[in-house]
Amino acid sequence: MSATFVLVLHNHQPVGNFPFVFEQAYQRAYSPMLDAIERHGHVRLALHYSGPLLDWLEAERPAFLDRLRVLAEQGRVELLSGGYYEPILPAIPDRDKIGQIERLNTYLKRRMHVRARGAWIAERVWEPVLARPLRDAGIEYTLLDDTQFASVGIAPERSYGYFVTEEEGRALALFPMHMALRHAIPFRPVDEVLALMSEAQSAAADPVLVMGDDGEKFGNWPGTYGSVYEQGWLDRFFAAIARAPWLEMRTPAEVLDARPPLGRIYVPNGSYQEMIEWSGGLWRNFLVRYPEANQLHKKMLDVSQRVSALEGRLGERARDELWQGQCNCPYWHGVFGGIYLNSIREANFEHLIAAERIADHKEYGDHDWIHAQTRDLDCDGMQEALVATESYSAIVAPSGGAISELDLKATNTNLTDVLARRPEAYHRALRERARMRADEAAGGTRSIHDIQTVKEEGLEALLAYDDHRRGMLVDHFFDPDVTLDAVVDNRDVERGDFLEAPYELVLKRRRQAAAVALRRIGRVRGAAGTQRALEIEKTLKFAAGSTRIVIHYALRNRDTEPLRARFAVEFNLGLQAGDASDRYIHSRGRHLQPPNAGARGISREREISAVDEWRGFEWTLRCGVETEFWRYGVETVSNSEEGIERTYQGTCMLATWIVDIAPGLAWEGGLEMRLDALVHAGRRSDIETGK
Template identity: 30%
Template sequence: MKIPFLFGIHCHQPAENFYNVVDWAINESYAPFIEVALKNKKFKFSAHYSGWLLEYIRNHREDVFNNLKKISDEGRVEFFAGGFYEPILSAIPSDDRKGQVKMLIDYIDNYFGQKPAGLWLTERVWDPAVIPDMAEIGIKNIIVDDYHLIAAGFPQESLTGYFTTEQDGCLVNIFPIDMGLRYLTPFKPQEEVIKHILEAKNRNVKLISCFDDGEKFGVWPNTYDWVYTKGWLKNFIKAIMAEKEIEFMHYEEAVKKVKPSGHVYLPITSYEEMGQWSLFADKAEKFEEIKEYLKSSPFNHDIEQFLKGSVWKNFLVKYPESNRLHKRTVDLSIRGRKYKNNSEFKDLLYRSQCNDSLWHGVFGGLYLPNLRNNAWAPLIQAEAMYEKLENIKLPIIEQPADIDRNGYDEVYTRGTEFNCLFETRDFGQLTAIELKDKNFNLLNAISRKKEAYHAKLLKNIKPRQENKAEETASIHDMEYSITPEEAGRIIYDWYNKNCFVDHFMDKFILETYEKCSFREFSDFTNQPADSVEVNDNNILFKRNGGIYINNEKINTQVEKSYTINNNAIDFNIKAKASKKIECDYSCEFNFHFADVSQITINNKEFIGNGSIKGKKFEIYDKYLNKKIAITVEKEIEFIYFTLYTVSQSEIGIDLTEQGITVAFGMPFSKEMNIKGTLSIG
C-alpha cells in the first residue's frame, strides 16, 4: 500500500503590503509554482492563500488566478480556509474568528466552487478555544506541527498519521506537519525527501504531511534559482509520482481512507521557533544556551518535549506597541459588535486584525513601519465610522477606561481632525495621534529593544556580503553579519518611546540622549499616574514621585494638564520638588513618519540629528502634507535625532528608520511651570 503524501503550501501577504513586494512574490514564487503544478496533471496538492492575497492576484494577475482555477477545476488543488486577513485566531473575539474564516470560505466557494473543510492555523498558534467556533462553520481538519504533539508528551515514533481532538464535544482532526520534511523541502535534493518519506513508511506511518510557506519556493534567499531554474520543484513532483510506494493525496481524501492514529489534547503553543522568539530577549538567550548544553547531554532526544519557550500572546507583553494595537482592535470589536452587519465597518475591523505587525522573529513585521501603518489605517477608518454610526458628537473626551486591558486606565479623545490616546500606566503620556484625513497614526514609532540575536550579530561585524551559497539553506540555518554602522545603531531604550515623556536627568545633551546613556534621576519616566481627571476638554494627570540624587529621595510632585482643541493640544507641565537640586528636565516626543527623507525641520533639510534654540520646533512632512509644531512660551533648546532599529528578517538584517525623537530641555532646581502647544495642521 502506498503512503499518502499530503503536500500543501501556505501563501500570505499582509493587507496593503507594498505592491512591488507583492508583485515580486507573485513573480518569484506564486506564479511559477502554479505554472509547474498546471503542467503536471497528476500532481495533487493543498493550498491556503490569505484572502487579501487571493483578491490581489485576481485583480492584478488574472492569468495566475485563472491558472489556479484550472487546477481547481481539474480537482487537483484542495483549498484550505483561514482568517481572511490572516489574524491569529485565538487572539481575536469569537465572532470575528468565525466571521473571518467564513469570509474566506465563501470567497473560495464563489470563485473556485469549493467549500474548504480544512483550516490553515495562522502561525500554527494553537488554542483549543478555537475548536467550537471552527466546528460550527464546517471546519474538520486543522494543520499543526508535529512539535505540538511532542510538546503534549507524544513520542516522535507515535506520530503515525492524524489525530482527533475536541473541545466542548466539538470534534476536529489534527494533522501534524512532519518537521523533517519542513526542513528538507525544498532545500535538499528530492532523493532525500523521498528517503525520509519511505523511512516513515517503514516505521508504519499511515500518512505524512508537509504543509509550509509557499514563499520557500522562490522568495526565500537563493530559492528561485534552485526551485525553478534548476528544476527542483518539477523534478520533485516527477520523482514522487514515479515512486511506487508514495502517492500525492488531499487531506479530505486521506480522512476517508485512513483512520486516525489516536486522540490528543494539545497545549497552547505554536511551532518550536515561535516559542523561543516570544521569550524576552535575555530569556531567549538563556533558552539557546540550555538547548546547546542539552544537545551534548544524555537528554539530547528529550529537548523538544521538555524544553519549551513562551506562547504567542507573550509578544503582547514583550512589545507594548503590539499590545496597544491589538487591544484597540479588540476594544472596537466589542464596542462595535452591533454594527458588524455593516460590511464596510466589518471589513475595516478585520483588516486591522492582520497578525504580521504584532510580533517578531525571523518573520513577523513588528519592526516594519509600513505593516504597522497598514494595520492602524483601517482601525482609524473603522473608529471614525463607528463615531458616525453611534452619532457621537465631536469633540469629546471619553471618561477613563482600561482600553489596553492592563489594569490601568487610558483616556481616549475624539476630535474632528484627530483622535488621541493618553496613558495612566506611563504617567500622562500620549501614545496615539490618529489623523482622520490621512488614516495615519503620527505616534506609530517603536522603542529600540534588545533582541536575542543581537549578541550574536555583534560578534560578526563586517561589510555586507551577499549570500553566495551554492546550495539553498533554510532561513533558520542562515548566519548573518552586520556592518559597523548597524552595530553602532544597536541601542536599547529602557522606557516606551511615547510623547510627553518626562525626564529629570544629569545633562540634557544630544549625544547621550540619542544613545540612551544619560542618567535618569526620577521615577516619572516609566511609572504610573496617581490620578487622572477629565473635565470638558481638559485632562489632568498627577503623580507624587521622587527625584533620587546621592542616595536621597527628593519628594516631587508633577502635574500634566492637556487641553484638546481641533488641531492642537495645549499642555501645561508643573513640577515642584521638596528641596533644591541640580539636574536638567526634559520633555520627550516621538513621532512616526512614512518617509523621513520627506520631512524638514524649521524649513531646513532634515539631516538626521541636531539641536535648535527657539520657541518653536516645526516638522513639515511632505508625504502627509502636515506641519507638526511644538511651541513654548520662552526660548529653549530642542534636540532631535532619527530613531533606528536593527532587526532580523527573512531577507537579512534591516536598519530601519522608525521615527524622529524630539525633546526640549532646561535646568531644574526646585519648581517649573512649562506652557506650550503641540499643533498639527
C-alpha cells in the same frame, strides 16, 4: 505497503505590504509553482492563499486565479480557507474568527467554485477552544506541527495520519505536519528527502506524511529561486515522486475521506517549534515583550466591540476595516521583520482607525463632539484616560504620565506609532560577529565569518536600548551638560525616576471639553548621588471642534536644596521614512538643518513642526518660551529574511530647558500641540462613513 504524501503550501502577504513585494513574490514563487503543478499532471496538493494576496491577484493577475480555478475543479488542487486577513485566531473575538473564515469560504465558493473543508491557521497558533469556532464556520480539519502532538506523548511513528479533537462537542480533524520534512524541503537533495519519507514505511503501515509550510520558501526566500527553479529542484522532486511506486500524493480532504482517524486528542496551546522559541512558549507573550503590540491588540479588541453593534452596509464596511487591522504580521517578531516593519504596523492602525471613524459617525454624526472616559484600556491594571473628538483621539496613561497613542482621524494615522529599541537574542550574535571580524583583522583565526547575515556593516554600533515606551509627554531629567549623542545612545543619562512610573491621573469632564491632570512626586539624582524630591504636575486640555491640545507643566522642588537639571519632554512621531524629502522638520516655514526626519539636530525655537506630505499631516509644538529642541531618528536593529538590518521607527523630539528651582518654588511652562491634516495629501484622506 505504500506511503501517502500530503503537500500543503501557505501563501500570504501582509495587509499594507508594498506592491513591489507582492509582484516579486508572484514572479519568484507563486507563478512558477503553478507552472510546475501544471507541468506535472500527477501532482495533487493543497494551497492556501490569504485574503490580501487574493485581493492583489484579483486586481493585478486575474489570469492566475483562472488557472488556479481549473486545477481546483480538476481535483488536483484543494484550496484551504482560514481567516481572510490572516489573523492570529486565538487573539481575536469569536465573532471575528467566524466572520473572517466565512468570508474566505464565500470567496472560494464564488470565485473558485469549491467548498473549503480545511483551514490554514495563521502561524499555526493553536488553542484548544479553536475547535468550536472553526466548526461553526464550516471547517472540518486543520493542520498543526507534529511537535505540538509530541507535547502530549504522540511519538513521530504514531503521527502518520490525522486525529480528532473537540470543543463543546464540535469535532475537528487535526493533521500533524512533520517538522523533519519541513526542514528538508526544498533545501536537501531530492534523494535525501525521499529517503526520509521511505523511513516512515518501516515505522507505520501505510503512513501519511504531511509537509506544510510557506509557499514563499519555493522561490522567494533568499537563494531559493535559483535552487528550486533555475537548478530544477522542484521538477526533480515531483518527477521522483512519480517514479516511486511506493509513494502517492493526496490532498488532505482525500485522506480524510479515505481513512479513519488515529484517535481522539486534545492538543495544548502551541505553535511550530521556532515560534515557541521566539515567543518564550506562548504566542501571547509577544504582547508582553512588545507593549506596542499590546496597544495595537487592545485597540483592535475595543474597535471590534464597537463595530459589532453596526448593521447593514455600514457594518460591513466597518468590519472589513477591522478585519484588515487584525492581520497578524505586526503583532509579533521572529525571523521576519514583523512588528519592526513600520509600514505593516501603520496599515493595521490605519484600518482600525478607519473602522473607529465609521462607528464615530454613526454615534455622533457630523457635529463637533468630545467623549472622555477612564478605563483600563491596555489591561495593565491601571485606568487610562481616553479622550476622543471628531478630529483626534488620545490615550493618556498613568504609566509615565504619557500619551501612549494619539490618532489623527482625518488621515487614519497613529502619530505615536514608534517602536522602542529593545534587546533581541540575535543581538549577542551580532556583537560576537563584530568581535570575530576584529580578531580576523588583527591576524586571528576566522572561525565564524557567517555567524549572522547583515545587510550593512557596523550595525552593532546602533545597539542602544530604551528604558521606556516611546510616546508623547515623556518626562526626562538630565545633567545640564549632557550631550545629544549621549541621550541618543542612552549612556546612563537619566537622572529622574519618572519614566514609566505611576502618575496620579484625574479626568475632568465638561460639556464640550475635558482635562486630564497628572501628578507624581519623584526624585532627581544630582551630583555625587544626591537626590532631590520633585513634584511634577501636568494638565492636558482638550476641546470639541479644536485640533489643539494645551499642556501646562509645573515642577515643584519638594526638597531642602536647590535643583538644577536639564528638563526634557519627549515627543515621538511615526513619520515612516527618515530620509524621504516629503517628511521634514521646520519652524514657521523655515526648514531646520538638516531637515530630514531621521537626522540629528539642535535648534532654539519657540515652535517646531513635523510634516508628512505622503500621509498628509502636520504636527506642531508651540512653547511659551524659547526652547532648545533636540531631535533624532529612532533606529532599531532587527532580523529579516534577508539578514539583520536597521529600520527607522520614528522621530524623537525633545523640548528641553535648563531649570533652576529653589526649595519650595516651582518652574512652570506651557505647551500647545496642533494637529493639522494637509489638503490634497495623504493616502486615505477620508473614508466612506455612510453620510
